[in-house]
Amino acid sequence: MECQKEKFIDLPTVNANIIKEIPWAEEMRNVLEDGLSKTFLYWCQMVLNMGENEEVVKSWVSIFIKTYEETCCELVSDMERVQSNVLLKIEQLLKEFEQLCYTLQISMPVLGDTTQKLSLHQEQQELKKHINEYKKLIEVRRCEQKKLHEKQLELCNMLGKEPKILMDNPLPSPEKLEEFQQHIEKLEAEKYNRLEKFCTVKEELLEIVSELNVEPSSQFEKKVFSSDDSVFLVTDENMKQLDLLHKNLTRQQKNVKEEIVHLRNKIDDYWNLLDIDLKEREDFRQKHIGNSLDVLRALQKEIKRCEELKKANIKVFIDKLRNELKQLWENCHCSHTTRMQFGFFNSDCYNEDLLELHEVEITKWKKYYEENKELLALLEKHAGLWNKMVGLEENATGPNRYNNRGGQLLKEEKERNKLAKQIPQIEEMLYNLADKYKQHQNVSFTTEGISVLDYLSNLHEQRENAKKQKLSARKMQREQTLTPAKSALSLFPSTSHMNLRSGTPQSTTKRKHGTPMTNETKRLKVLSERKPQKGNNTPIPTIKITSISKRLSMERKKRINKIRRLSSKKEASHSNETFTADYGKFQNELSNKDGCRSTIIPSEVSACIPMSSRTLRCRTPTGTLIATPKPSGQKTPTNVRLRPRTPDANNKLSAAKPNIKLIF
Template sequence: SRRTHEVHAAESVAYLNRALVRLQDIWEEIGIPEEQRLQRTNEVHKHIKGLLDLMIAEEEELKRRLLKSIEACIKELKSLCSELQLPPFEEEEGCTMLQMEKNSRTRLELMQEHKKQRMEELKGLISKDTELCGILCTTPFCIDQNSIPSLQQLKTYHAYLDDLTKEKERRHEEFVSLKKDIIVCMDDLEQHPETSFETDVMCEDEEAFCLSDENIAALKLLLSQLQDRKTENERRCSAFRTKIQELWERLHIPQEEREALSEHMVTSKKRNIEALQAEVERLEVLKIQSMRSVIESIRAEIALYWEKCFYSQEQQQAFFPYHADDFTEELLNLHEAEVKTLEKYYIDHQELFEGVTKWRENWTLYLELDKKANDPGRFNNRGGNLLKEEKQRTDLQKSLPKLEKTLKTQIDAWEQEHDKEFLVNGQKFLEYVQQQWEHHHTEKEKEKLERQLKKTKQTQEDMLYGTAKRTPSKRRIAGTPTPGKVRRGLGLRTPGHGKTPRLLDRNKENVSHLRNTPSGALRSQDTQDHTFTFNSFAGSYSDFAVMWFYINFVQTTKTNP
């Protein structure tokens, strides 16, 4: 403090005075003259004054250096804060010169360390950027390499390099995948690298390959070209195999010769193509040598397609070469072209043809089942098929109209699309279906009429000549009286009080089914029962008269209900 300073100054002055008094005493004791003592006193004064001046000068120099250091630090701090884009340095109030110098110097060292770290980080980022740009062939990140980057610039640079690294990894994965596919294709094609680029792809280290957009695009193009060649080879092999199969069948090539080519019937490499092509050429020579048999084989195929496509006679006869007998190569070419035309026509309309075929198969089955339903001998079946057949017939009777409706929709759409009629055997299919139904109904009515005429004729013959005694079946039907048990001399009974003869005993498995049989599908059970009763009981004239009255009564009731 100032008081302490004053105390120190007073002590210094007192010491100086004591020192001068002591010096005077020493000089006096020595006997130095007054004049010399005065001279020595002046020397002491000069010495003390010089020492103090020197000390003051040194302290002044220290002050000057401190001020200069503070000024330089503050100046450099301002510059660094500006470069580092940090808030400007602010001096603390109330600090001494030494404290201020220390604070500014410490802050300066910290800023310099920040600068050093940022520059080192920038250097590392630039190095990584250069490496990635070399691999991806991209332009380096735009940044001044000599100036201190801001924190935001470094953050942006990091994000850019992260994206670039991800792009490198993506391209590398794509390159590895493309390279793998290219190697497989070249192996399948039995092809070796032809250009320097293909050599680089096949042989160069994966890490050293330039993953530029242009190189990736070139890889994709190369793979596409190889795949196109591979596809073309597969297409050629498929065509050769199809041709070979056709010629094998037409030329009736033995199985032993076919198996010799089995190893080339699966893969589609270069050697397979050459082998298949050689086999086609060999078979073509054989085909020319066996022209007649080949043409006849093709004609069989044409006839099969005619049947599948429901060609009419007029359509079949329109292909005149079919009936030619000059077996030349020109005729063979005409037949081969016709087979391809028919095959394409069938494939284009396969769904429609299969629907028509299905309808015809179902229609044929329905007619067979309907014919069985009208067969009197069906009741002798004890295998349970009667019920199954009737159920199947009923299902077909329901499904056929649905199938016809579906086919009508398809045919209408086809005719609208192709602007022509869809013919089956030269006739519109729906007209053909309608004719089949009409013909079926006509045949049913005809059969019904024939049964009625036959029944009438039989009745007339029985009236004129009597009932012929029929040979009894081995197995007597339950409830049927034996001739010995027939009552004779029966009086005439009125229809209202007469007892109805017992019905035939039927198979238990068919009883419920016969009750549900539609009218007209099966022969009337009443008629069967009455015919049986007539044949069984008409043993005498009186019995005949009774039964004749009963039959007339039943027929009259059916005619006039």
């Protein structure tokens, strides 16, 4: 009882205002106060009616108070127990809520309104509400994380990579989850890139395998060439093996192609040496087309067969190789010394070793030719242009250079101008290529045993020497031709004068325009143009030059007849209609003018001139003109130039410039 009394007394004093305006509390208080008052008064009435002594009443009072206190204590204890249970639940909820916040990696929020304190029940309800929300959020995140893990695992299995682990508790933060999502996207992109690369490489490999005609042997190759692409996993290891396979097959394809090309060329050489029938060659080519391993084996077999035939005809092969080697030496501009360095060229010990030595030598010069192909080609081009230029120069100084050749002179002049530009350019290129060769090989490039510079210098020197020799030869020929004329004219007195009449002396010969003068004609012209000496009254003797005139006349006749024959042939090759129309028009115009015609025949001229006026005029060595009458019965020399008549001012035909093309 004392314990209950102490507990009852220890109960805290609570302000009555806490139940103010709380209906159920005020109602309960009213019920308890009314019931306790009635119970207490009714109990007191019964005690008083019984009239017991004071001690008995005190014991009854003690029992009543004790029972009341016990009842009150039990009620309070029950409520304390209920409150304790509620607090315990709230504590558990708080722990759970705290764990959920940790799992979600968020800070624990404040429950309720900060201005109003929540009751235990309200706090419990708020906790339950937040716990349910956080549990749903955790479930959603874990579901997303699981999907991402599964996707990552699939991609990693496909790519052969180690998966990235995400913590399940606590769950990754949104930032971490975003990074993980990006990681998966990268894996997916890498997967598609590898699949695309695999498809591309597979297509190339199928072409190579089809060309080589090979079958996959290993399990890996079978997976690669399988019709189901999903069988091949694009892992790191598989992609490395795929690259290695592609590299090996590509190298094998290249080697097979090169080997096939080499064998085909070698077979062609063997066929040429063996004189294999063309039909047999074509049948073999048509039967073995492509670059497969079967073709390679067939070519190797053919090589072996040709080598066996070659052994049986080794002398014939060596002779053909020697002819080929000669041609290579010519193409490479090899000197005699260089050719003699190959001492086996004239060996008569025909065996495999000699054949192999010739093949090695041919291979060596073929390589040399290919390496210096541009330089050798320029040398050949320069030689062709140089010979062409020398030929044009010879034509330009030839005796028939002024003959009518249909505009050939103009063409040759244009060609010379063109060559004068091209040859220096080619020589400059040759100098540059020769310098490059010397820088790379540390030796000078030679043609026929001399350097390019010396070779070109020799060509120019030979050209200049040839020009000088031609000039010297002409000079000697001119001196030899003028020697008879000098001996004939030495008979004339040096003091004689030929001043028969004043005026410009005329040439003693009539020369066609464009026809070169002979040496004697030039000599006479020089003598006729010499001035007479002043103060010399020596009598002028008569000079007979009939023999010289006759000879010049005969030469002129022959030359004119030859030119007329050539001109007639050339004119006959042209269109007769155009020539006839042009000449007919010209003849009609002349027919309308009296006393005019296109050509004067020498015989008609001599018939029109009186015999008394037919005199020969010549000039003595002193420069004096003399005239000798022509003896009767003597023919007029055809090479004597007639004195031209003074043109009549009233005659339009004689005053006009002639536009007629002479036919001789």
